[in-house]
Amino acid sequence: FFFDPFQHLFPVHHKYLFISDIYIPLYLFVISLKADTHYTKLPSPCYHTIRKQHRIKNRRRLSMRDVLEQAVALGKTHTHEGAVATYIPELGKVDGSQLGVSVFCRNGKRISVGDTKVRFSIQSISKIITLAVALEICGFDQVFKKVGMEPTGDPFNSLMKLENTDSSPYNPMINAGAIVVASCLASEISFDTMLDTIRALCMDPDINLDKKVYHSEMSHISRNRAIAYLLESKGYIEKNKDVENSLHFYVKMCSLSVTAESLAGLGLILANDGIHPDTGKRLLSSQAVKIVKTLMFTCGMYDGSGEFAVRVGIPSKSGVGGGILSVVDGEMGIGIFGPALDKKGNSVAGECVLEYMSHELHLHMFDPQRHTL
Ligand code: GLU
Numbered sequence: 001f002f003f004d005p006f007q008h009l010f011p012v013h014h015k016y017l018f019i020s021d022i023y024i025p026l027y028l029f030v031i032s033l034k035a036d037t038h039y040t041k042l043p044s045p046c047y048h049t050i051r052k053q054h055r056i057k058n059r060r061r062l063s064m065r066d067v068l069e070q071a072v073a074l075g076k077t078h079t080h081e082g083a084v085a086t087y088i089p090e091l092g093k094v095d096g097s098q099l100g101v102s103v104f105c106r107n108g109k110r111i112s113v114g115d116t117k118v119r120f121s122i123q124s125i126s127k128i129i130t131l132a133v134a135l136e137i138c139g140f141d142q143v144f145k146k147v148g149m150e151p152t153g154d155p156f157n158s159l160m161k162l163e164n165t166d167s168s169p170y171n172p173m174i175n176a177g178a179i180v181v182a183s184c185l186a187s188e189i190s191f192d193t194m195l196d197t198i199r200a201l202c203m204d205p206d207i208n209l210d211k212k213v214y215h216s217e218m219s220h221i222s223r224n225r226a227i228a229y230l231l232e233s234k235g236y237i238e239k240n241k242d243v244e245n246s247l248h249f250y251v252k253m254c255s256l257s258v259t260a261e262s263l264a265g266l267g268l269i270l271a272n273d274g275i276h277p278d279t280g281k282r283l284l285s286s287q288a289v290k291i292v293k294t295l296m297f298t299c300g301m302y303d304g305s306g307e308f309a310v311r312v313g314i315p316s317k318s319g320v321g322g323g324i325l326s327v328v329d330g331e332m333g334i335g336i337f338g339p340a341l342d343k344k345g346n347s348v349a350g351e352c353v354l355e356y357m358s359h360e361l362h363l364h365m366f367d368p369q370r371h372t373l
């Protein structure tokens with residue numbers, strides 16, 4: 001043999017014994033696995049689990065509701081692997097076993113399974129709204145003069161690159177970038193007007209500021225305050241803008257209470273190029289929507305964005321309140337609530353749900369069957 005993968009396992013003096021018994025079959029088995037890889041699915045813990053658990057083989061074409069129900073059933077088996085965020089004490093009181101997924105389609109179909117009407121804290125998902133509205137009000141040049149478009153690979157609240165490089169905050173999906181965007185917007189629009197805009201974008205008139213979450217976060221704000229003042233010292237928050245005001249605006253945006261259905265509503269508006277599917281009214285410009293979806297795809301799932309893009313392939317934004325908002329372009333918005341988080345801050349069960357949906361419904365952006373829905 002020219003290639004001996006078991007060299008380190010079986011000492012040379014035992015080789016002949018193994019060749020006659022198990023060595024050759026074992027070697028052939030490994031080679032056959034290698035030959036298989038070009039058409040088997042990517043290794044995916046969630047996907048394989050459900051195939052094993054539910055014995056889905058040669059299955060009939062499942063309805064969307066079937067898929068959502070199976071996805072939630074699968075996700076529920078993973079909630080114990082995560083934990084609710086506690087660094088904002090109010091979020092630590094949430095029941096981590098909850099899970100819901102809601103889908104709003106462009107053709108008017110709406111399907112919700114699980115805890116989709118429970119109100120929870122939008123947290124980082126608000127970053128996409130702040131960015132979209134800032135692009136409308138302040139314009140592309142003003143926004144991207146102060147913030148970049150590159151993924152960081154660092155945690156969302158990291159100060160490392162901000163301190164150690166001369167670059168502006170890498171992108172608007174991390175805290176530093178979102179605080180800069182908030183500083184552009186805070187002096188241009190009142191929070192009440194912002195709230196009205198958000199209610200329209202999410203098709204949910206009941207969205208409100210959760211004051212308990214807001215005060216809870218404001219009393220544990222040291223890290224974000226450090227980021228904000230570092231931004232000011234480096235000139236990314238202008239001297240004439242009030243740093244504290246920008247910080248309050250940012251935290252208020254994070255403290256909005258939404259449901260999985262509200263997120264699906266905003267997801268649908270983004271999937272539909274910024275146009276409300278029922279009224280035909282344009283709520284966001286095409287350019288703003290395109291930028292937001294692109295940054296969701298490259299930076300929306302914290303420092304897990306790359307792997308998520310490979311496994312799931314749907315532009316998404318998560319928040320430490322347990323929400324995920326996903327956009328299947330041209331087709332549907334997906335909203336998820338699953339507050340048990342993994343180490344990176346993404347909903348453990350939410351990621352499973354999306355991975356399962358992506359496989360079953362061919363929603364991955366580069367799935368060759370993507371447009372056969
Ligand atoms: N308000 C949170 C923070 O600034 C948002 C974090 C998140 O959801 O990623 O820490």
